[in-house]
Amino acid sequence: MRQVSEQEVLRVDGARKTFRTPESGVVTPLDGITLSIRNNEFLTLLGPSGCGKTTLLKTIAGFEELDEGEIFLEGRAMSAVPAHRRPFNTVFQNYALFPHMTVAGNVGYGLQVAGVKRGEETARVTDVLRLVGLSGLERRKPAQLSGGQQQRVALARALINRPRVLLLDESLSALDRKLRQSMQIELKNLQNTVGITFIFVTHDQEEALTMSDRIAVMDKGRILQLGTPAEIYDTPKNRFVAGFIGTSNIFSGTLAKDGGTSRVEIESGPAIAVTADGFAAGDKVDVMLRPEHFALASGRNGAGGSLEAVIENIVFVGTDLHLHGRLANGLPVVALERHARGAGALSLAPGQTVTLHYQATAPHLMKSQAV
Amino acid sequence: MAEGGTISSQRRKALFVLLTPITLLLGAFFLIPLGIMVVYSFLEPGLYGGVVWSFYPYNYGRIFGWPLGGGEEFEPLYIQIILNSLYYAALTVIVTLVVCYPVAFWVSRMGPMAKNIVLFAITLPFFANLLVRIYAWLLLLRPTGAVNTALMSLGLIDQPLNMIFTEFAVIVGLVYVLTPFMFLPIYASVERLDWSLVQASQDLGATPFQTFRRVILPLTAPGIAGGCVIVFIPALGNFIVPSFLGGSKVQMTGNVIERQFLQARNWPFGSTLAMIVMASVLLLVLAYTLWMRRAANNERLAGAGHV
Amino acid sequence: MSKRRFSSGWTALHIYGAAFLIFLYAPLALITVYSFNSNALNMAVWTGFTFDWYRTLFGMQPAGAAFDAAFTENPDRLLGVLRNSLIVALSASAISTVIGTATALATARYDFIGKRIYQALLFMPMIMPDIVLGIALLIFFVGVGFKLSLATIIIGHCTFLSSYVYIIVAARLAGMDNTLEVASADLGAGPVTTFRRVTLPLIMPGVIGGFLLAFIISLDDVVITYFIAGVDTQTLPLFILAMVRRGIRPQINALAVLLIMFSFVVASAGLYFRSRRN
Numbered sequence: 038m039r040q041v042s043e044q045e046v047l048r049v050d051g052a053r054k055t056f057r058t059p060e061s062g063v064v065t066p067l068d069g070i071t072l073s074i075r076n077n078e079f080l081t082l083l084g085p086s087g088c089g090k091t092t093l094l095k096t097i098a099g100f101e102e103l104d105e106g107e108i109f110l111e112g113r114a115m116s117a118v119p120a121h122r123r124p125f126n127t128v129f130q131n132y133a134l135f136p137h138m139t140v141a142g143n144v145g146y147g148l149q150v151a152g153v154k155r156g157e158e159t160a161r162v163t164d165v166l167r168l169v170g171l172s173g174l175e176r177r178k179p180a181q182l183s184g185g186q187q188q189r190v191a192l193a194r195a196l197i198n199r200p201r202v203l204l205l206d207e208s209l210s211a212l213d214r215k216l217r218q219s220m221q222i223e224l225k226n227l228q229n230t231v232g233i234t235f236i237f238v239t240h241d242q243e244e245a246l247t248m249s250d251r252i253a254v255m256d257k258g259r260i261l262q263l264g265t266p267a268e269i270y271d272t273p274k275n276r277f278v279a280g281f282i283g284t285s286n287i288f289s290g291t292l293a294k295d296g297g298t299s300r301v302e303i304e305s306g307p308a309i310a311v312t313a314d315g316f317a318a319g320d321k322v323d324v325m326l327r328p329e330h331f332a333l334a335s336g337r338n339g340a341g342g343s344l345e346a347v348i349e350n351i352v353f354v355g356t357d358l359h360l361h362g363r364l365a366n367g368l369p370v371v372a373l374e375r376h377a378r379g380a381g382a383l384s385l386a387p388g389q390t391v392t393l394h395y396q397a398t399a400p401h402l403m404k405s406q407a408v
Numbered sequence: 409m410a411e412g413g414t415i416s417s418q419r420r421k422a423l424f425v426l427l428t429p430i431t432l433l434l435g436a437f438f439l440i441p442l443g444i445m446v447v448y449s450f451l452e453p454g455l456y457g458g459v460v461w462s463f464y465p466y467n468y469g470r471i472f473g474w475p476l477g478g479g480e481e482f483e484p485l486y487i488q489i490i491l492n493s494l495y496y497a498a499l500t501v502i503v504t505l506v507v508c509y510p511v512a513f514w515v516s517r518m519g520p521m522a523k524n525i526v527l528f529a530i531t532l533p534f535f536a537n538l539l540v541r542i543y544a545w546l547l548l549l550r551p552t553g554a555v556n557t558a559l560m561s562l563g564l565i566d567q568p569l570n571m572i573f574t575e576f577a578v579i580v581g582l583v584y585v586l587t588p589f590m591f592l593p594i595y596a597s598v599e600r601l602d603w604s605l606v607q608a609s610q611d612l613g614a615t616p617f618q619t620f621r622r623v624i625l626p627l628t629a630p631g632i633a634g635g636c637v638i639v640f641i642p643a644l645g646n647f648i649v650p651s652f653l654g655g656s657k658v659q660m661t662g663n664v665i666e667r668q669f670l671q672a673r674n675w676p677f678g679s680t681l682a683m684i685v686m687a688s689v690l691l692l693v694l695a696y697t698l699w700m701r702r703a704a705n706n707e708r709l710a711g712a713g714h715v
Numbered sequence: 716m717s718k719r720r721f722s723s724g725w726t727a728l729h730i731y732g733a734a735f736l737i738f739l740y741a742p743l744a745l746i747t748v749y750s751f752n753s754n755a756l757n758m759a760v761w762t763g764f765t766f767d768w769y770r771t772l773f774g775m776q777p778a779g780a781a782f783d784a785a786f787t788e789n790p791d792r793l794l795g796v797l798r799n800s801l802i803v804a805l806s807a808s809a810i811s812t813v814i815g816t817a818t819a820l821a822t823a824r825y826d827f828i829g830k831r832i833y834q835a836l837l838f839m840p841m842i843m844p845d846i847v848l849g850i851a852l853l854i855f856f857v858g859v860g861f862k863l864s865l866a867t868i869i870i871g872h873c874t875f876l877s878s879y880v881y882i883i884v885a886a887r888l889a890g891m892d893n894t895l896e897v898a899s900a901d902l903g904a905g906p907v908t909t910f911r912r913v914t915l916p917l918i919m920p921g922v923i924g925g926f927l928l929a930f931i932i933s934l935d936d937v938v939i940t941y942f943i944a945g946v947d948t949q950t951l952p953l954f955i956l957a958m959v960r961r962g963i964r965p966q967i968n969a970l971a972v973l974l975i976m977f978s979f980v981v982a983s984a985g986l987y988f989r990s991r992r993n
Contacts, residue, residue, distance in 0.1 A: 100607050120610040121619075133608035137626045147612035150622070178706070198613060419825065422906065426821035427833070429814040430877060438840055438848075438874045441855035445847075448854055507735065514732035517725075526732070528986060533739045535928075535982035537935045539955050540971040544742030546963065547749065547758065554745055557759035584742070638842070645844025648937060652959070662846045669850055669942065679854065682847045693842055 041250055046234050047074040047097070047202055051106035054092060066092035067103070068258030074202070079228055079235045081245040084255035085281070090238045091130075093255075094204050097236065099123045110201060126195035130207040132187045134179035140166070140190050141175035147198040165193045168230070185216050192224075196231060205237045209244060221247045242282045246270065254278050275403050279325045286326045286370050289405060294318040300342075301402070306366035310342035311400045321405035328359070328373035330399035333391060341397040346370050348389050360385070442686070448679035452478065457673035467680035486664070490684060493660040496575070496650075497643035500582040501636045504590035507583065508635070511591065512598040527595070534588040542652045545581050546572065549653070573655030581649040586642060590635040597631025630703065637696045645685050661685055743975055750968035758965060768969035793954070793970075800934055800951040802865055807872035808880075808929035814873070815880025815929075816922055820914070823888035824896075837882075840875040848875065849942035856943060863945025871943045872933045879932060880925035883989055887921030920991040927985030931978050 054067040066089035074080050082090040095101040097108055099120030108115040115123060126147070134143050141162050148158045166172050169189040179187055188208065195203055209217045209224075225248050228235050239245055245252050246266045253263045254277075262274045273279035276287055290301040292313055299313035301324045309324050316322060331344075346362035353359075353376070360372040372393050374385075385391070452464035466480040471490070473482040515526050533541065548554045551568040559565045571577055601624065609619040647662025654660070661681055668678030749758045753765035774790030818837065822830055840848065852871045853863075861867055895917065899909040915922075937952040944953060951974065958967050 098607075098611055100610070120607070121613050121615055125611070127608070127611045129604050129608055131602075131604060133602065133604040135605060135608070135623060146609070146614070146622075150609075150612065150614040150618045194608075194612065418906065423821055423825055423827055426817040426825075430818040430833070430837070430881075433814055433873060433877060434836055434840070437852065437855070437870055439836075441851035442843075442847075444854050444858060445851040507738075510728060510731050511735045514728045514735075517728075526736070528983075529736060530739065531986060532979060532982060533743065535931050535935070535978045536743060536975045537952060537955070537971070537978060538937050539952050539959070540746065540974055541742065543955075543959055543967065543971060544746050546959070547745060547968075548742060550963075552757055552759060554759050557757075584738075587739070641842055641844055645846045647846055662844075665846055665850060669853065675854060678850060682850050685844055686847045689842065689844060689847075 041078045042076045044076045045073050046076045046111060047236075048072070048109040049074075049093070049097070049106070050109065052093065052096065052103050052108070053105035054096065054101070054103055065089075065258045067096070067106075070106070070258070070260055072253060072260060072263070074234060074236065075251075077232055077234055078250040079225070079237065079248055081237045081239060081249040081252045082255055083239055083242060083245040083252050083281070086240055088255040089258040090240075090255050091206055094127075094206050094236065094238050097202070098125055098127050098204055124198075124201040125204055126198050126200040127204040127206060128188075128191045128195050128208040131211065132179075132191040132208075134187055134190055134194075136179055138178075139175060140171065140177050140179070140182070143179065143190055144194045144197055146194065151198075161197055165197045168196070168227070169193045184212050185220065188212060188220060192227070196233070200233065202234045202236060205235060207238055207240070210239070210241065217244070224248060246282070254281060256281075272401055273325065273403065275406050276323045276325075277406070279323075279401075279403065284328050284371055284373075286328065288324050288326075288368065290322060290324065292316050292318055292320045292322050292402070301400070303366070303368070306364055306368060307344055308342075309344070309400055310397060311402055312397060313402055316402055323403045323405050325401045325403065326395060326399060328371045330395050331372035331393040332395070333372075333374060334394065341395050341399065343392045343394045344370065345390060345392055346372075348385060348387050348391060350387060351385060358385070360391070362391070445679045445682060448676050449683045451676045453674045453676045457675070459676055464676065467677045470677065471680065471684070486681070489659050489664055490661055490681075492658075493644055493662070494688070496578060496582065496658075496660060497640050499579055500586060500643040501590075501639050503579065503583045504587050504639050505594075505632065505636065508587060508591040508594050509632075512595040512631075515595060516598045516601070530591055531588060538585060538648065539652075541585055542581050542649055545577065545584060546652055549577050549580070572653065573657050575654075575658055577653040578650050578658045578660075581653040582643050582646060585649060586639045589638045589642070593634035593638065594628065594631045597628040597634075601627055630700065633696060633699065637692060640692060641689050644688060746968050746971050746975070749965070750972045752965070755965055758963075758968070768966040769973075772966050772969050772973075796949050796951050796954040799865060799949060803868050803872060803940075803950060804930050804933040807869045807876055807933045808926050810869070811873050811876035811880050811929050812922060812926040815877045815925060816884050816918070818877070818881050819884035819888055820910075823885055824893070837878045840878045841882075843875075845936075845938035846942075849939040852939065853942045863943055864948055867943045867945070868940055868948065868950070871939050872936060875939070876929040876933055880922075880929050883925040883928065884918055884921045887918045891917055920988045924985050924987070924989030924991075927981055927988065931981045931985065934981075935978060 049070055049072040052067045052070040054065070056064045056066065058064055066087075068089070070089075070093060082093060084090050092101060096103050097115075099115070099118065103116065110124070135146065138146065141159075144165060145158045145162045148161060153161075162175070163172070166175065169192050171186060171189050171193065174182070174186065179190065182190065188211075191208070205224075209220050212220060221244055224235075237245075237248065246269075249266055251263060251265055252269050254261045254269060256277055262269060262278045264272075269278065269282055273282065279285045279287055288301065288303045288306075288309065290303040290306075290309070292311075293300055293302050293308070294313065294317075298310065299316075299318075300308040300310050301322055302308050309326075311324060313322075344364060346360075346364055348360055348362045350361040351358055352361065356376055358374045358376050360374060362370050362372070364370055370393070448459065449467055450463055450465055452460040452462050453467075454460050464478060465475050466478045468474075469476040470480040470483055471486045473484075476482060511530075515523055515530075518526060546553075549571040550556075551570070551572070553572070555571065556565075556568040560568065605623055605627065606619055609623045610616075614622065644660075645662050646660060647666050650658050650660045650663055651666075654663075661684070665678050665681045665685070668674045668681065672678075748761075750768055751764050751766070752758055752761055753767065754760050754762040772790075772793065818833070821827075822834060848871075852867070852874075855861075856863060856867050895913055896909055899913045900906075904912065935952060936950075937956065940950050940953060941956070944950065949957070955967065955970060955974075958964070958970075
């Protein structure tokens with residue numbers, strides 16, 4: 038089993054890069070990024086398209102240059118090292134399998150160009166193909182493989198060189214949903230087996246939550262938050278992170294403190310009871326409530342609070358019911374109710390007014406972003 | 409079904425209307441003339457031009473040394489000229505390839521605006537009159553031409569270089585005239601090249617040279633092959649370039665054919681030489697087609713396995 | 716550091732590319748400069764700017780120093796040759812456009828036995844060396860008793876121009892969504908109406924582009940015309956060929972420049988139409 042240690046393997050230090058495009062002038066995909074990547078961890082760079090995550094990956098791989106800053110591998114500066122001498126390997130978004138070579142040719146390519154002897158190459162190709170579950174397909178051409186098989190060949194090809202860091206660029210996004218989900222688990226297992234640091238780029242928050250040890254949420258060339266999936270989900274730093282990961286209800290308001298209790302006053306709307314450590318009365322804040330934090334039945338104790346909402350829409354998604362409603366002041370709200378067989382859930386109907394209860398610890402406070 | 413019948417008869421009528429003109433045109437004025445040319449190559453030349461209608465394979469004997477008869481003798485000169493023509497055509501292919509390949513990469517890496525302008529600029533000279541383009545090189549290369557005048561006024565040479573009416577002049581002329589034919593297919597294949605494959609190769613540790621030899625070159629090979637074929641063919645049969653820039657010193661098969669038709673008036677022998685040119689061309693095209701079909705078959709086979 | 720390595724390769728490629736463009740255009744630029752050089756004895760030495768060579772081309776006396784009468788062309792001959800060339804190029808490209816377009820419609824919109832044979836056959840005139848096609852046509856025309864004339868030149872040009880037009884129009888049809896034609900038929904239009912109202916407007920840029928490129932290829936053709944023109948029919952390229960064979964004289968430059976300019980204008984229009992999207 039792999040051990041994630043605190044020991045740093047890769048360090049990005051003050052990375053900055055700007056492009057000049059003919060249409061929109063200057064674009065800054067990397068706006069001063071500093072990031073420390075630990076040995077053997079699975080780190081995900083998560084963000085919307087254009088946030089700079091792929092550019093960061095490409096500068097690590099050596100396909101693009103930094104304008105400022107440096108990348109260190111175990112303390113050694115990388116900027117003078119061309120891509121083909123860096124001990125990193127990449128699984129490309131479209132896999133970039135050589136169409137004129139067989140599966141074995143693709144997987145063995147890294148060993149061939151390094152001058153590894155034929156016998157050893159064959160043995161290692163066989164091993165790594167077994168590892169990704171493709172034994173017996175050595176003689177096929179990439180175009181004769183399914184999307185999932187191509188993905189595995191790309192993985193095998195990148196792993197055979199035993200890179201210090203494996204870079205995965207949106208590597209699952211070309212697969213259909215079912216296959217993607219099973220590949221997520223396989224990829225995670227594979228990482229456990231080979232014990233290599235993975236840096237994974239995706240725009241899919243579900244993928245990031247499923248696989249990562251840590252997630253770096255990026256936007257506009259900056260890292261907004263770096264933390265474990267649970268940290269990012271439960272305690273997002275700001276409205277953007279909260280909105281990007283999972284579904285959330287976010288209300289803007291002003292913090293009011295009243296003796297031992299605090300609440301957020303929403304403009305022309307209800308107040309939400311919160312615990313507000315580290316915030317002062319009068320602060321502009323965003324408060325987040327995840328849909329699953331609401332319950333139609335009130336809690337056992339009275340601590341916490343509730344919101345009145347009119348149901349507009351009920352969406353049945355199998356395990357759950359999603360209730361889309363509006364508060365009295367017109368703000369939309371989403372609540373999640375576990376689907377239970379029986380009359381309780383079915384009695385809900387659009388137009389009905391419901392009370393959404395939440396625990397006192399549920400609301401999460403974030404500093405309001407100056408927009 | 410009555411309705412189906414109407415549709416298919418309509419279809420037949422439409423096809424008939426659309427295909428009759430091309431069938432007549434290519435049948436009457438392409439296939440039949442070529443067929444007659446083949447027949448002519450086996451006829452006996454008449455005394456004052458014209459032909460005698462008797463089977464006469466000795467035109468070929470005059471070139472290849474067999475079969476001989478009817479007073480024809482083996483003249484090794486013609487083999488020499490044919491081999492020379494093949495050599496000049498091959499050299500032209502190599503030079504145009506070396507010239508065009510890097511340019512294709514240069515253009516493919518440009519922004520869309522610059523790319524369109526440069527592509528246009530490269531295509532345009534192709535439409536300037538062939539004679540005019542060759543004539544320009546006559547002005548450049550002759551003893552009192554631009555190149556010699558420039559070199560002498562710079563003091564680099566005392567005597568004019570002897571460039572015109574040499575192999576060099578012929579090759580330069582052929583390269584100049586045929587460059588667009590090489591450039592366009594190569595450019596098409598370079599443009600299609602997936603640059604993530606080049607990155608993948610670098611990523612896996614290949615040096616720039618290894619990447620070139622093992623990824624870029626094989627993937628642009630179809631364009632290279634196409635360019636080579638369509639440069640080789642017009643180079644092989646050319647007679648304007650050697651007659652302008654080669655003078656009497658550099659002869660290609662085309663010059664001999666021209667003389668047989670317009671001066672010596674030995675049409676059967678001219679047809680025989682033309683047959684040899686045509687046969688070389690057809691063989692080359694056949695080989696190319698088979699090669700491409702094999703590649704396409706591989707891909708189709710591959711496509712069928714795609715899930 | 717590696718940034719500099721990348722860009723130095725790119726700079727070298729820029730220089731190489733620029734040199735390539737110079738190689739393509741320098742000879743044409745040289746003729747243009749020569750055509751305005753008043754030096755009648757040695758074109759490579761500039762002695763002053765003149766329009767004389769253009770004037771002599773049209774039978775006008777040189778405005779500058781007195782010249783030998785040999786420098787003045789007979790304008791009637793040039794105009795006659797020009798007329799021949801335009802008749803040939805216009806007829807041949809018009810006929811070829813109709814035939815090539817019809818063939819492209821057949822192969823693009825219908826499946827029929829022998830379709831691949833047609834497609835292969837259409838490539839043949841383009842890959843056949845000019846000299847082979849030229850002498851084959853010569854033997855044929857003489858053999859069946861056609862008098863070599865403008866008509867034989869037009870027919871000869873059609874054999875290979877049809878293929879050029881075919882390829883350009885077929886490429887356009889291949890890139891065209893044929894559900895548009897299905898939609899037209901679905902809306903009640905007959906085949907002729909569908910062709911006139913839907914197909915033709917959509918392929919029109921290809922047809923015009925094909926016509927213009929065919930026109931310029933015909934206008935510039937030397938080799939095939941050379942063999943099938945007969946003794947008393949001359950086109951512009953043959954006229955230039957004869958001029959050059961008589962010796963290099965400055966008004967050839969002037970004529971060459973006019974021809975280049977004309978070809979460039981027509982070819983630019985043709986390339987523009989060929990690449991135009993709807």
